[in-house]
Amino acid sequence: MSSAEAISGIKKQEDTNNALEQVQQLVETYPRVPITVDCVIFGFDNNELKVLLIRSDLEMFDGKWTLLGDFAHDDEELDDAAYRVLRERTGMRDVYLEQVKTFSKPHRHPGGRVITVAYCSLLNTEHHALNILDNELHWHTVKTACNMAFDHKEILDVCYKWLQKRMLEHPLGLNLLPExxxxxxxxxxxxxxxxxxxxxxxxxxxxxxxxxxxxxxxxxxxxxxxxxxxxxxxxxxxxxxxxxxxxxxx
Amino acid sequence: MSSAEAISGIKKQEDTNNALEQVQQLVETYPRVPITVDCVIFGFDNNELKVLLIRSDLEMFDGKWTLLGDFAHDDEELDDAAYRVLRERTGMRDVYLEQVKTFSKPHRHPGGRVITVAYCSLLNTEHHALNILDNELHWHTVKTACNMAFDHKEILDVCYKWLQKRMLEHPLGLNLLPExxxxxxxxxxxxxxxxxxxxxxxxxxxxxxxxxxxxxxxxxxxxxxxxxxxxxxxxxxxxxxxxxxxxxxx
DNA sequence: CCAAAAGTGTTGCGGTTACACCCATGA
DNA sequence: TCATGGGTGTAACCGCAACACTTTTGG
Missing domain, CATH: 1.10.10.10 (Winged helix-like DNA-binding domain superfamily/Winged helix DNA-binding domain)
Structure with missing residues (x-):
């Protein structure tokens, strides 16, 4: 390497550092929003489509039901966050899971702005029964599910419609049955x-x-x-x- | 109203306030992430599917192309943010627009974590031509588009696949043609x-x-x-x- | 009159629908 | 032996694919 090339190399490195700092500083200025994932976990039992819900632990939603969700950790891809929620709440791994839609109405969460990404997952309730850890978890019949916190009823409806459509073109529904x-x-x-x-x-x-x-x-x-x-x-x-x-x- | 009822009413109000504060404080503790929307704007010209791109204004992406995007404002629903981007960049209103997918790889943005929600929109290039304000905007042939910043090539690919599928079941493609x-x-x-x-x-x-x-x-x-x-x-x-x-x- | 694309019908095939009877098992 | 659902075939119909010639216009 010639010294001219070496200098040019150093210069380029400096430029890169400056450029990186510039971008990082720019991102610093962006408004930030809390992000959650919510899993619509479908099961099939007694010839009915069920959804797994948990009682809200928020006082103001006393008695209401919510989807299983959590905040995205730093440096965690949202797909991974959704899998993590599934694992933590149900003990299950290798469950079918797909991103469905992002919900962002400004006042969907009473505690301030929170954006949530809805995931749809399907699992076999027989396998699953063994692993439920939290006794505030319950399977609800999808058709009659109500009294839900936040906009979770809307999310459920969207995911149910999504499932109906997706079933026609993809065998994902088989994840609801035993092997x-x-x-x-x-x-x-x-x-x-x-x-x-x-x-x-x-x-x-x-x-x-x-x-x-x-x-x-x-x-x-x-x-x-x-x-x-x-x-x-x-x-x-x-x-x-x-x-x-x-x-x-x- | 009896005084007992009045007291109970006040108590309830206090509870509500407490509960609200509780939720707000909880949300305060959530990790926050910058959110952007990116619009994949398709057009059709010369019998080719085109996509509208702009030159990156970031030094480190010198010469690369990006989708049209922006941060979500506070209290702005993401659909609205996407419409706003379209309006601001192309001068067009009433354009077909649909949310496609959220991208969240931790290092997709070099400036730090940024999550983006991709929107797909379709417009008629003839109407649009009159309104382009920024001369760093260009229509690119989708098939040959490359040299793109961030993960925008991946987003484009996903949206193109989405469009191909959606065309079969919905007449949204007609938005690409004149009336x-x-x-x-x-x-x-x-x-x-x-x-x-x-x-x-x-x-x-x-x-x-x-x-x-x-x-x-x-x-x-x-x-x-x-x-x-x-x-x-x-x-x-x-x-x-x-x-x-x-x-x-x- | 030539080039270029518009406009138009028919046929065969394959997949979907509609429909009814006998069979195997447990109680 | 009865009740319950398992298992099977056929005929009519409909939509899709394949295919070629005449018409209209501009150059």
Whole structure:
């Protein structure tokens, strides 16, 4: 390296430092807002879509229910914050989770401005039951959920609509079922969430033709009638064969 | 009101005040983060999808391009902030705008932690051309856009994918065309954005059968061949007749 | 009269819907 | 043996894809 190059190198380094300081100082001047994540945790039990809520620990929301949420830590990506909330509150890992929408009405939180990012997650209530730590946690039927704090009812509604739409194009709903499930259970799931009736034979044909169901060779054993076959969903195969394009339709 | 009731009323008021203070103090303790909105502004010109970018005014991003963004003001809902950015930068009002996703990687901004909410907007470049105030603003071809600051390339990619998907289920793409347009222009729009070829006759049949196109009775007049009819899109009719359900498909 | 794009119908295929009967199991 | 849901096939219909020629305009 020539000395001219060395000097130019030093100069460049100084410029970089100055530029960095400039940016840091600029960011210092920005208004700051507390950020939370709120998880809409769906479960499926008794042929009903449920949502996991906790009693508000704020005096002014005495008796009201809230979503599971928390502030974002410094240097924590919001996806990670949402996973952390799930872990801390339910003890579960590896749960399906997706960002849905950010809510920012100035007065949505009575304590001052707080922006929240809503996440939607789906888990199997049977697995989950073992891990609930906090007895102020309860599963509520989504359709009748009410008396909620903040704008959490609105967030729930948005996430429910999101789920209904997403179910049609993605098999995320299977996260609500046990690993092995009967076709009846699967159909009940779709019927309950979408709030429609489906023809049993056509539903079967549809799922079999997608060819993502693996026959376990096992049967239901807790049923008071002819037991149905149990299937697993082939998530690997799905992720290689997703549909790309379904045509213009509105 | 009895004096007991009055006392109880005062007590309740005090409780409320206390509770409010409690919540406010709690929110005070939350970590705070600067929030920005970034608008991915799409246009359509020369049969190509374009995106409006501005040169970064930060020294360390010398020569790089960024999305149009700004900090959220105090007490400003983020949707409003995004509309404000659009107004301030392009002079346009009443532009189609939708929240897409929140980006929160801890080091996405070199000046420290900044969380940004990405909005996608679509506007007609002809109308818009008149209003550009800042000559560091430029339309870039989306496919070849590069050399972007921050994580703005990633945001652009996510919004482009979002647009491709959204186009199939919602007529938002029509915001990219002039009010009156030919079917050829409409088809070019879909072909360019979705990056596919479509059969002309089937495309026409499809749109005519949806029955949202209003024949203006007018014709193109700037073409060097047989002029096509001009149509308007009936947004009112659309908003009353949206499809609800398109079947399970994944 | 030539180039360039507008405009227009039909056919075949595949997927969705609608629908009814026999079977296996537990009580 | 009865009640309950499991499991299965077929026919009509509809929407989508594939495909070519004539018409209109400007140059």
């Amino acid at each position: 092995k499930f009967s076709l009846r259970e699967l159909q009940n799931l779709y019927e309950a969430i979408l709030d429609i009736k489906l023809d049993r034979r056509n539903f079967r044909k549809k799922f079999f033709s997608m060819d993502f169901l693996i026959d376990t060779g096992e049967y239901e054993d807790d049923v008071h009638h002819r037991p149905g076959r149990l299937y697993r969903f082939d998530f690997d195969k799905y992720s290689q064969n997703k549909k790309k394009w379904t045509g213009i339709e509105f | 009156k347009f030919s079917l050829r222009e409409l088809q070019n729009l879909y072909e360019a954005i979705l990056d596919i070829k479509l059969d002309r006759r089937n495309f026409r049949k499809k749109f005519f059968s949806m029955d949202f196109l209003i024949d203006t009775g007018e014709y193109e007049d700037d073409v060097h061949h047989r002029p096509g009819r001009l149509y308007r899109f009936d947004f009112d009719k659309y908003s009353q007749n949206k499809k609800k359900w398109t079947g399970i498909e994944f």
